[in-house]
Amino acid sequence: MSAMGSATAIVGMGRAMAMKGEGDPKTPLQLGAVAARQAMAAAGIGRHEVGALFTGRTPQSYMVLQYNQSLLNELKIGPTFSSEMTSHGGGALGTLQLAATALQAGVIDYALCVTNEASGIWMDQVGSNAAWEGDLQFEAPYGPSTPSIYAQSICRYMHEYGITPEMAAHVAVENRRWALDHPHAVMRHKGPITIEQVVTSRLVATPLRLLDCAVWYPGGIATAVVLTRADLARARHGETTWLAGFGQCNTHEWVGERMGGWGYAPFEDGPDLVQTGAGVAAKQAYAMAGLTPADIDLAESSAPFSYVNLMMLEELGFCPRGEGGNFAAGGGIAYDGGLPFNTIGGYLSFGQVAQGLYNLQEVVDQLHGRAEGRQIPDAKAGIVHMHGGPLACHSVVILSKEPVA
Amino acid sequence: MTAPAPPDFPGDWSRGVPLMAGDWFIGLYQPSPETVGYWEALTRRELVLKYSPAAGRYYHPKRIVCTETGSDALEWRRASGRGTIYSFSEVHRAPSPAFAASVPYTVGIVALEEGVHLFTRLIANPGPIAIGAPVTVDFRVLEGGVLLPVFLVGAAA
Incomplete structure (x- = not known):
């Protein structure tokens, strides 16, 4: 354990949601501002105490330069350290790492991290997303869909x-099972699915079939987090959730460009x-x-396709490389008795919001016994994986209920 | 970098059309200065790659700096046009109306003899399209109305 481990705690969280077609449509900024004030209220800190503001990248449905400036303008705060964390979907979670780094460097006492997206309300994501995921000169002209870009990795x-x-289908089946228990999972009302249904659903981009794919979340989600140092957390705050550890790695932009020798480990x-x-x-x-990995009670991954979840189970250390398929098929992520994996339903059955960090909120809720109807008994530590790019930027945070000694 | 472009190829595969994602403008006109040589070569039906004399190796056409030496003195060199399939996916649900009439079609990554990987369209000729299958470059006007390098797969290639 390094000095950064369990040195920073979450002391307040806020969340705002809006569904397409329900009530007035909301922008990411509206949701983010509400979530931010909730998090500040939960932490019991005033506007003058927000030392740092970090946001995920600019929401696709709110394209401004310096989104963090739009937000701090709305909140009327004057942080002494502020930035967007722009590493695709990984940046949303990366804000916590930036916060911990600033807190442990001693330059601030409190950090506010806000991540939000509402593209499900405002945009045609099936029609637009491929243009964000592919290189405009060397990939997009060939007509790749987002699934077909991820499928390059999956095929290999x-x-x-x-x-x-069939191995990959286990992810879809188990994700759906968890979604049945989650009040905000978009596929909750579709009922359970079987391996047979997954492997016979219609083809989207080989080998991906419809039920192998994430569903775009038909709404907007904002999550805000207030973090502080261990000494302040203990002295001043009630419920704390600890950043036991975190890591990040960003390797490329565009699937074609990632290819080619790096010349240094591990690539x-x-x-x-x-x-x-x-x-x-x-x-x-x-x-x-x-x-x-044996210490982890639940894991949440942003993997948007069944097969990619198998890859991430390997990368997160729950099984050896190449064994993700056997792990899942052998009950490794079974709702009954396996690793609690994607307990919100995952991107496949909860729905995908690239920003919004719903899965972070889930781990915090599980650690503090608030996951009604899906509570994992005695959960002490959980791991969250966010990524984007596709598969280019990865951020991992391990949260614990108590500081890890 | 100064080869004259034919009248039907303005050096810009987007033909001046703003690149949109839904209602959003997402990029500047293409190509960019570091890739214009690639697009000019295509008008002559030639596939070219970046080459670093300092390192003696080829790079993707986008590469600006030689990874090994740090040199930006990269040259355009013509590729053999031969390689093998590294990965692929057959698209059944098109990303936009422009491609809808073409489904299913296959996008993939080829490993060129020069050691460079290119994202491309794979065309069975007669196939089958599979990892490791040999491919040969061809040039086709695809759905966007732009001449692009594609790769033919199979004995007839």
Whole structure:
């Protein structure tokens, strides 16, 4: 465990949501501002105490330069340290890492991290997202859909490790099972699904079928977090959730450009669509926390496709490389008795909001016994993985109910 | 970098059309200065790559700086046009109306003989499209109305 492990705590959180077609449509800024004030109120800090403001990247549905400025303008705060964390979907969670770094450097006492998106309300994401995920010169002209871009990694993954559609389908089935218990999971009302249904659903982009894919969340979500140092957390705050450890790794932009030898570890072996920065980020996080995967009670991944969840189970250390398929097929993530994995339903059945950090809120709720109807008994530590790019930027945070000694 | 572009190719595959994601403008006209040589070569039906004389290796056409040496003295060199399939996906749900009439079609990554990987369209000729299958470059006007390098797969390639 390093000095950064369990040195920073979450002392307040806020969340705002809006669903498409329900009530007045909301912008990400509206949701973010509300969530921020909730988090400040929960932490019991005033506007003058917000030392740092960090936001995820500019929401796709609120395209301004310097989104963090829009937010601080609305909140009427004057942080002495402020930035967007722009590493795609990984940046939303990366804000916590930036906060911890600033707090432990002693330049601030409190950090406010806000991440929000409402593209499900304002945008056609199926029609627009591929243009964000692909290189405009060297990829987009060939007509790749977002699934077909991720499928480049998946095709190699199947080829190299003998992964089958049935193995991947276990992720979809288990994600759906968890979603049935979650009040905000978008696929909750669709009922359970079977392996057979997954592997016979219609093709989207080989090998991906409809039920292998994330569903875009038809709404907006904002999550805000107030963090502070251990001494202040203990002296001044009630409920605390500890950043036991964290890590991050950002490797490329565009799927074609990631190929080609790096020349240094761990990517020195050259072209590889399967090995991602998630493994690097997870190793950092475990080392900082002084924990191993065996210590983790629940895991939440932002992987938007069934097969990619198998890859991330490997990268997060829950099974050896190439064993994700056997792990899932053998009950490793079974709702009954397996690792509680994607307990919100995952991106496949909760729905995907690239920013919004719903999965972070879930781990905090689980650690403090608030996950009504899906509570994991005696949960002490959970791991959150956010990514974007696709598979280019990875951020991992391990949260614990108590500081890890 | 100064080869004259034919009248039907303004050096800009977007043809001056703003690149949109839904209602959002998301990018400047293409190509960018570091890639214009690639697009000019395409008008001659040539596939070119960046080459670093200092390191003696090829790079993706986007590369600006040689990873090994740090040199920005990269040259354009013509590629053999031969390689193998590294990965692929057959698209059944098009990303936009422009591609809807073409489904299913296959996008993939080829490993060129020069050691560079390119994202591309794979066309069975006659196939089958599979990892490791040999491919040969061809040039086709795809759905966007732009001449692009594609790769033919199979014995007839």
